[in-house]
Amino acid sequence: MKALQNFGEYTLLIFRAIAIPERWSEFFKQTGKEIYKLGVDSVWIVIFISVFIGAVITMQISLNVNTPLVPQFTFGYVTREIILLEFSSTIMCLILAGKVGSNIASEIGTMRVTEQIDALDIMGINSANYLIMPKMVAFMVFIPVLSILSMFFGIIGGYLVGFISSDIITIANYELGLRYWFYPYTIVYSIIKSVVFAFIISSIAAYFGYNVKGGALQVGKASTNSVVMSSVMILTFDLILTQLLLT
Amino acid sequence: MIEVKHLIKSFDDKVVLKDISTIFEPGITNLIIGRSGSGKTVLMKNLIGLMQPDSGEIRYNGRNIIAMKKNELKLLRREMGMLFQGSALFDSMTVLENVMFPLTMFTKDSYKERCKRAMFCLERVNLKGAENLYPAEISGGMMKRSGIARAIALNPKYLFCDEPNSGLDPKTALLIDDLVSDITKEYKMTTVINTHDMNSVMNIGEKIIFINQGRKAWEGTKDEIMNVNNKALNDFVFASDLFRKVKETENLAEQEG
Numbered sequence: 001m002k003a004l005q006n007f008g009e010y011t012l013l014i015f016r017a018i019a020i021p022e023r024w025s026e027f028f029k030q031t032g033k034e035i036y037k038l039g040v041d042s043v044w045i046v047i048f049i050s051v052f053i054g055a056v057i058t059m060q061i062s063l064n065v066n067t068p069l070v071p072q073f074t075f076g077y078v079t080r081e082i083i084l085l086e087f088s089s090t091i092m093c094l095i096l097a098g099k100v101g102s103n104i105a106s107e108i109g110t111m112r113v114t115e116q117i118d119a120l121d122i123m124g125i126n127s128a129n130y131l132i133m134p135k136m137v138a139f140m141v142f143i144p145v146l147s148i149l150s151m152f153f154g155i156i157g158g159y160l161v162g163f164i165s166s167d168i169i170t171i172a173n174y175e176l177g178l179r180y181w182f183y184p185y186t187i188v189y190s191i192i193k194s195v196v197f198a199f200i201i202s203s204i205a206a207y208f209g210y211n212v213k214g215g216a217l218q219v220g221k222a223s224t225n226s227v228v229m230s231s232v233m234i235l236t237f238d239l240i241l242t243q244l245l246l247t
Numbered sequence: 248m249i250e251v252k253h254l255i256k257s258f259d260d261k262v263v264l265k266d267i268s269t270i271f272e273p274g275i276t277n278l279i280i281g282r283s284g285s286g287k288t289v290l291m292k293n294l295i296g297l298m299q300p301d302s303g304e305i306r307y308n309g310r311n312i313i314a315m316k317k318n319e320l321k322l323l324r325r326e327m328g329m330l331f332q333g334s335a336l337f338d339s340m341t342v343l344e345n346v347m348f349p350l351t352m353f354t355k356d357s358y359k360e361r362c363k364r365a366m367f368c369l370e371r372v373n374l375k376g377a378e379n380l381y382p383a384e385i386s387g388g389m390m391k392r393s394g395i396a397r398a399i400a401l402n403p404k405y406l407f408c409d410e411p412n413s414g415l416d417p418k419t420a421l422l423i424d425d426l427v428s429d430i431t432k433e434y435k436m437t438t439v440i441n442t443h444d445m446n447s448v449m450n451i452g453e454k455i456i457f458i459n460q461g462r463k464a465w466e467g468t469k470d471e472i473m474n475v476n477n478k479a480l481n482d483f484v485f486a487s488d489l490f491r492k493v494k495e496t497e498n499l500a501e502q503e504g
Contacts, residue, residue: 022352115335122295122407123349124324 010207017132017206022125030134031141038100038135038202039142043149049095050088050150054157057082062161062168075169076158076177081186083154089190090238092150093143093197097230101205104135105226108209109219117210132206136199143198144191151187189245196241197234204230248273249294249405249437254303256289263289264300265461273404273437276428276451280442281458282483288409290458291441295327295407296320307405325353328398328436330427332410334390336382336397342369342389343378346396353401368396372426388419392426399430406431408440412447420444424451443483445490448472457483473497 021027061075108131111117120127155178162171208226212218249271256264263286271277279287292298294305296312305312307323315323336345346365350356356364369378372392377385385393391411398406408427412420428451431438442448448455452469459479467475472484473494485491 026351110338114333114338115331116337118297119329119331119335119337121297122324122327122329123352124321125352 009211010204013128013132013207013210014203016126016128017136017203019126019129019133021129021133026130027134030130031138034134034138035142038103038139039146042096042099042146045095045099046092046146046150047153049092050083050153051157051160053087053091054079054083054154055161056157057087057154058158058161058174059168072169072173073177073180076174077180078177079158079174080155080178080182083158084151084186084190086238087154088147088150089193089197090234092147093194093201093234094231096143096146097201097205097234098227100139101201101226101230102223104202104205105209105223106219108132108206109212109222112210112212113215113219128210132203132210135206136202139202140195140198143194147191147194148187151190192245193238193241196237200233200237201230204233248308249439250304250306251294252304252306254290254293254300254305256286256293256298256300263461264293267303267458267461267463269456269463269466271437271439272454274432274435275438275453276431277437277439277454277456278442278448278452279439279456279458280448280452280483282443285458286461287441287443287458291407291409291439294439295329296324325401326404328401328403328406330391330394330398330406330408330411332413334382334387334394336390336393338382341379341381342374342385342393342396345382345393346400349397349401365396365400368400369393371399371430372396387414388416388423391415391419391423395423395426395430399434402434404436406436406438408438408442410442410444411440412442412444417446420446421450427451445484445487448484459483 058075058079061078062072065075108117111131117127117131120130158169158174158178159171162169162174205223205226208222208229209219212222251267251269251271254264254267255262267290279290281287289298293300294312296315300313303313307326310319310323312320312323336342337348340348343362343365346368347361350361350364354361366375366378369375372395374389374392374396377389377393382390382393406427411427412423415423424447427438427440430436440447440451449469449472452472455465455467455469455472456463457465457477457480465475465477465480472480473490475481485494
């Protein structure tokens with residue numbers, strides 16, 4: 001019953017947030033700031049994680065499928081498929097749910113407990129629209145960039161393994177695997193998923209932050225809850241979207 | 248003028264406001280006083296439309312806020328200014344940007360005009376020179392003054408202050424009280440102040456409403472409050488040693504004189 005009530009409140013809040021902005025100039029200004037804060041500031045962590053995970057995936061496959069029956073180029077092929085299909089969208093968004101989601105929830109939550117949201121409401125401003133929509137739009141607009149960066153640097157990570165040790169995989173075999181049976185739709189599929197996940201992360205975090213009651217402790221709790229709920233929803237929608245888009 | 252008629256508000260089974268009726272007049276400082284948990288914050292939130300009462304009327308110059316549609320309420324809110332207990336300045340903006348914010352959202356003035364108006368408001372509250380500082384870089388008193396500057400930026404008809412001098416030293420608290428009182432008279436605003444500070448009451452209490460356990464227990468002025476035969480009010484007023492001693496001295500002087 002409580003979950004149903006929360007879902008109802010979430011839906012109403014998002015409907016309030018998705019409205020025509022009071023001032024377009026202010027909306028674009030806010031969105032620009034959010035793109036920098038939520039998106040550009042996340043680039044380094046996306047690159048760092050993608051390179052290492054790309055390298056580890058290649059090494060693990062090589063170490064665990066080390067049999068003459070499986071040609072070496074398949075390690076490159078499997079690395080590409082894992083990175084394109086799941087890592088650059090789902091796993092990256094699970095990581096970003098922690099960074100971006102907690103950022104949104106704590107920022108809006110702090111504004112709630114310090115009466116800044118009440119101040120907006122008193123002025124006659126739709127606070128949900130003013131605070132939440134720029135964050136949702138900014139993150140959904142920038143997530144394809146993060147997703148593509150993740151794909152690129154994940155593949156680079158695999159290359160690094162080839163450079164470090166040709167016993168694990170040779171560069172030529174890795175490149176052959178990357179090109180083998182490539183289906184460009186996987187990139188589109190990954191980007192579609194990441195945009196949906198960006199909506200889930202930003203809207204759920206905003207909901208938890210907007211409805212904080214209490215003080216600093218509750219802001220922390222809201223931040224944690226938003227990450228947990230976003231992660232659950234990302235995994236649920238991963239299943240649904242895979243069924244819808246790939247089968 | 249704000250007219251409150253038979254206001255009732257409850258949360259679940261607990262009735263927090265019990266049939267409150269009063270009038271807040273323009274050009275004077277109207278104070279709502281009472282102990283913590285007496286219902287004064289709930290009354291204030293009902294007045295500004297952040298809460299919906301169970302029954303009753305709140306009329307702003309005849310317009311009932313409870314029966315208003317969303318758009319009407321939005322327009323009315325542009326006639327309101329509010330000073331919050333913690334000032335509620337936007338952390339990510341400088342003091343000047345905070346004061347300019349309502350002008351940016353609701354006027355078509357150029358940046359130069361908005362800046363000029365914001366600077367005028369900051370000068371009015373003696374904050375010239377602090378315009379480029381962030382809220383985290385200024386003192387509590389300066390934050391309150393910035394909050395007042397932001398509240399008056401759009402020339403509001405109604406000014407609401409929630410505990411305007413909480414957390415301030417007595418001297419700064421008096422400065423804030425005087426500033427609110429001066430601005431009220433200058434712009435002929437209807438000012439409603441929520442406080443439990445007796446120094447404020449004695450300084451600017453031109454009209455005082457005492458709320459006790461959700462009921463309006465007394466209404467009067469600062470000149471009358473010391474000589475009222477109301478136990479709950481007397482307990483509140485003479486809770487501090489200072490006011491008790493003032494009262495004792497007054498009584499002694501009366502007996503001798």
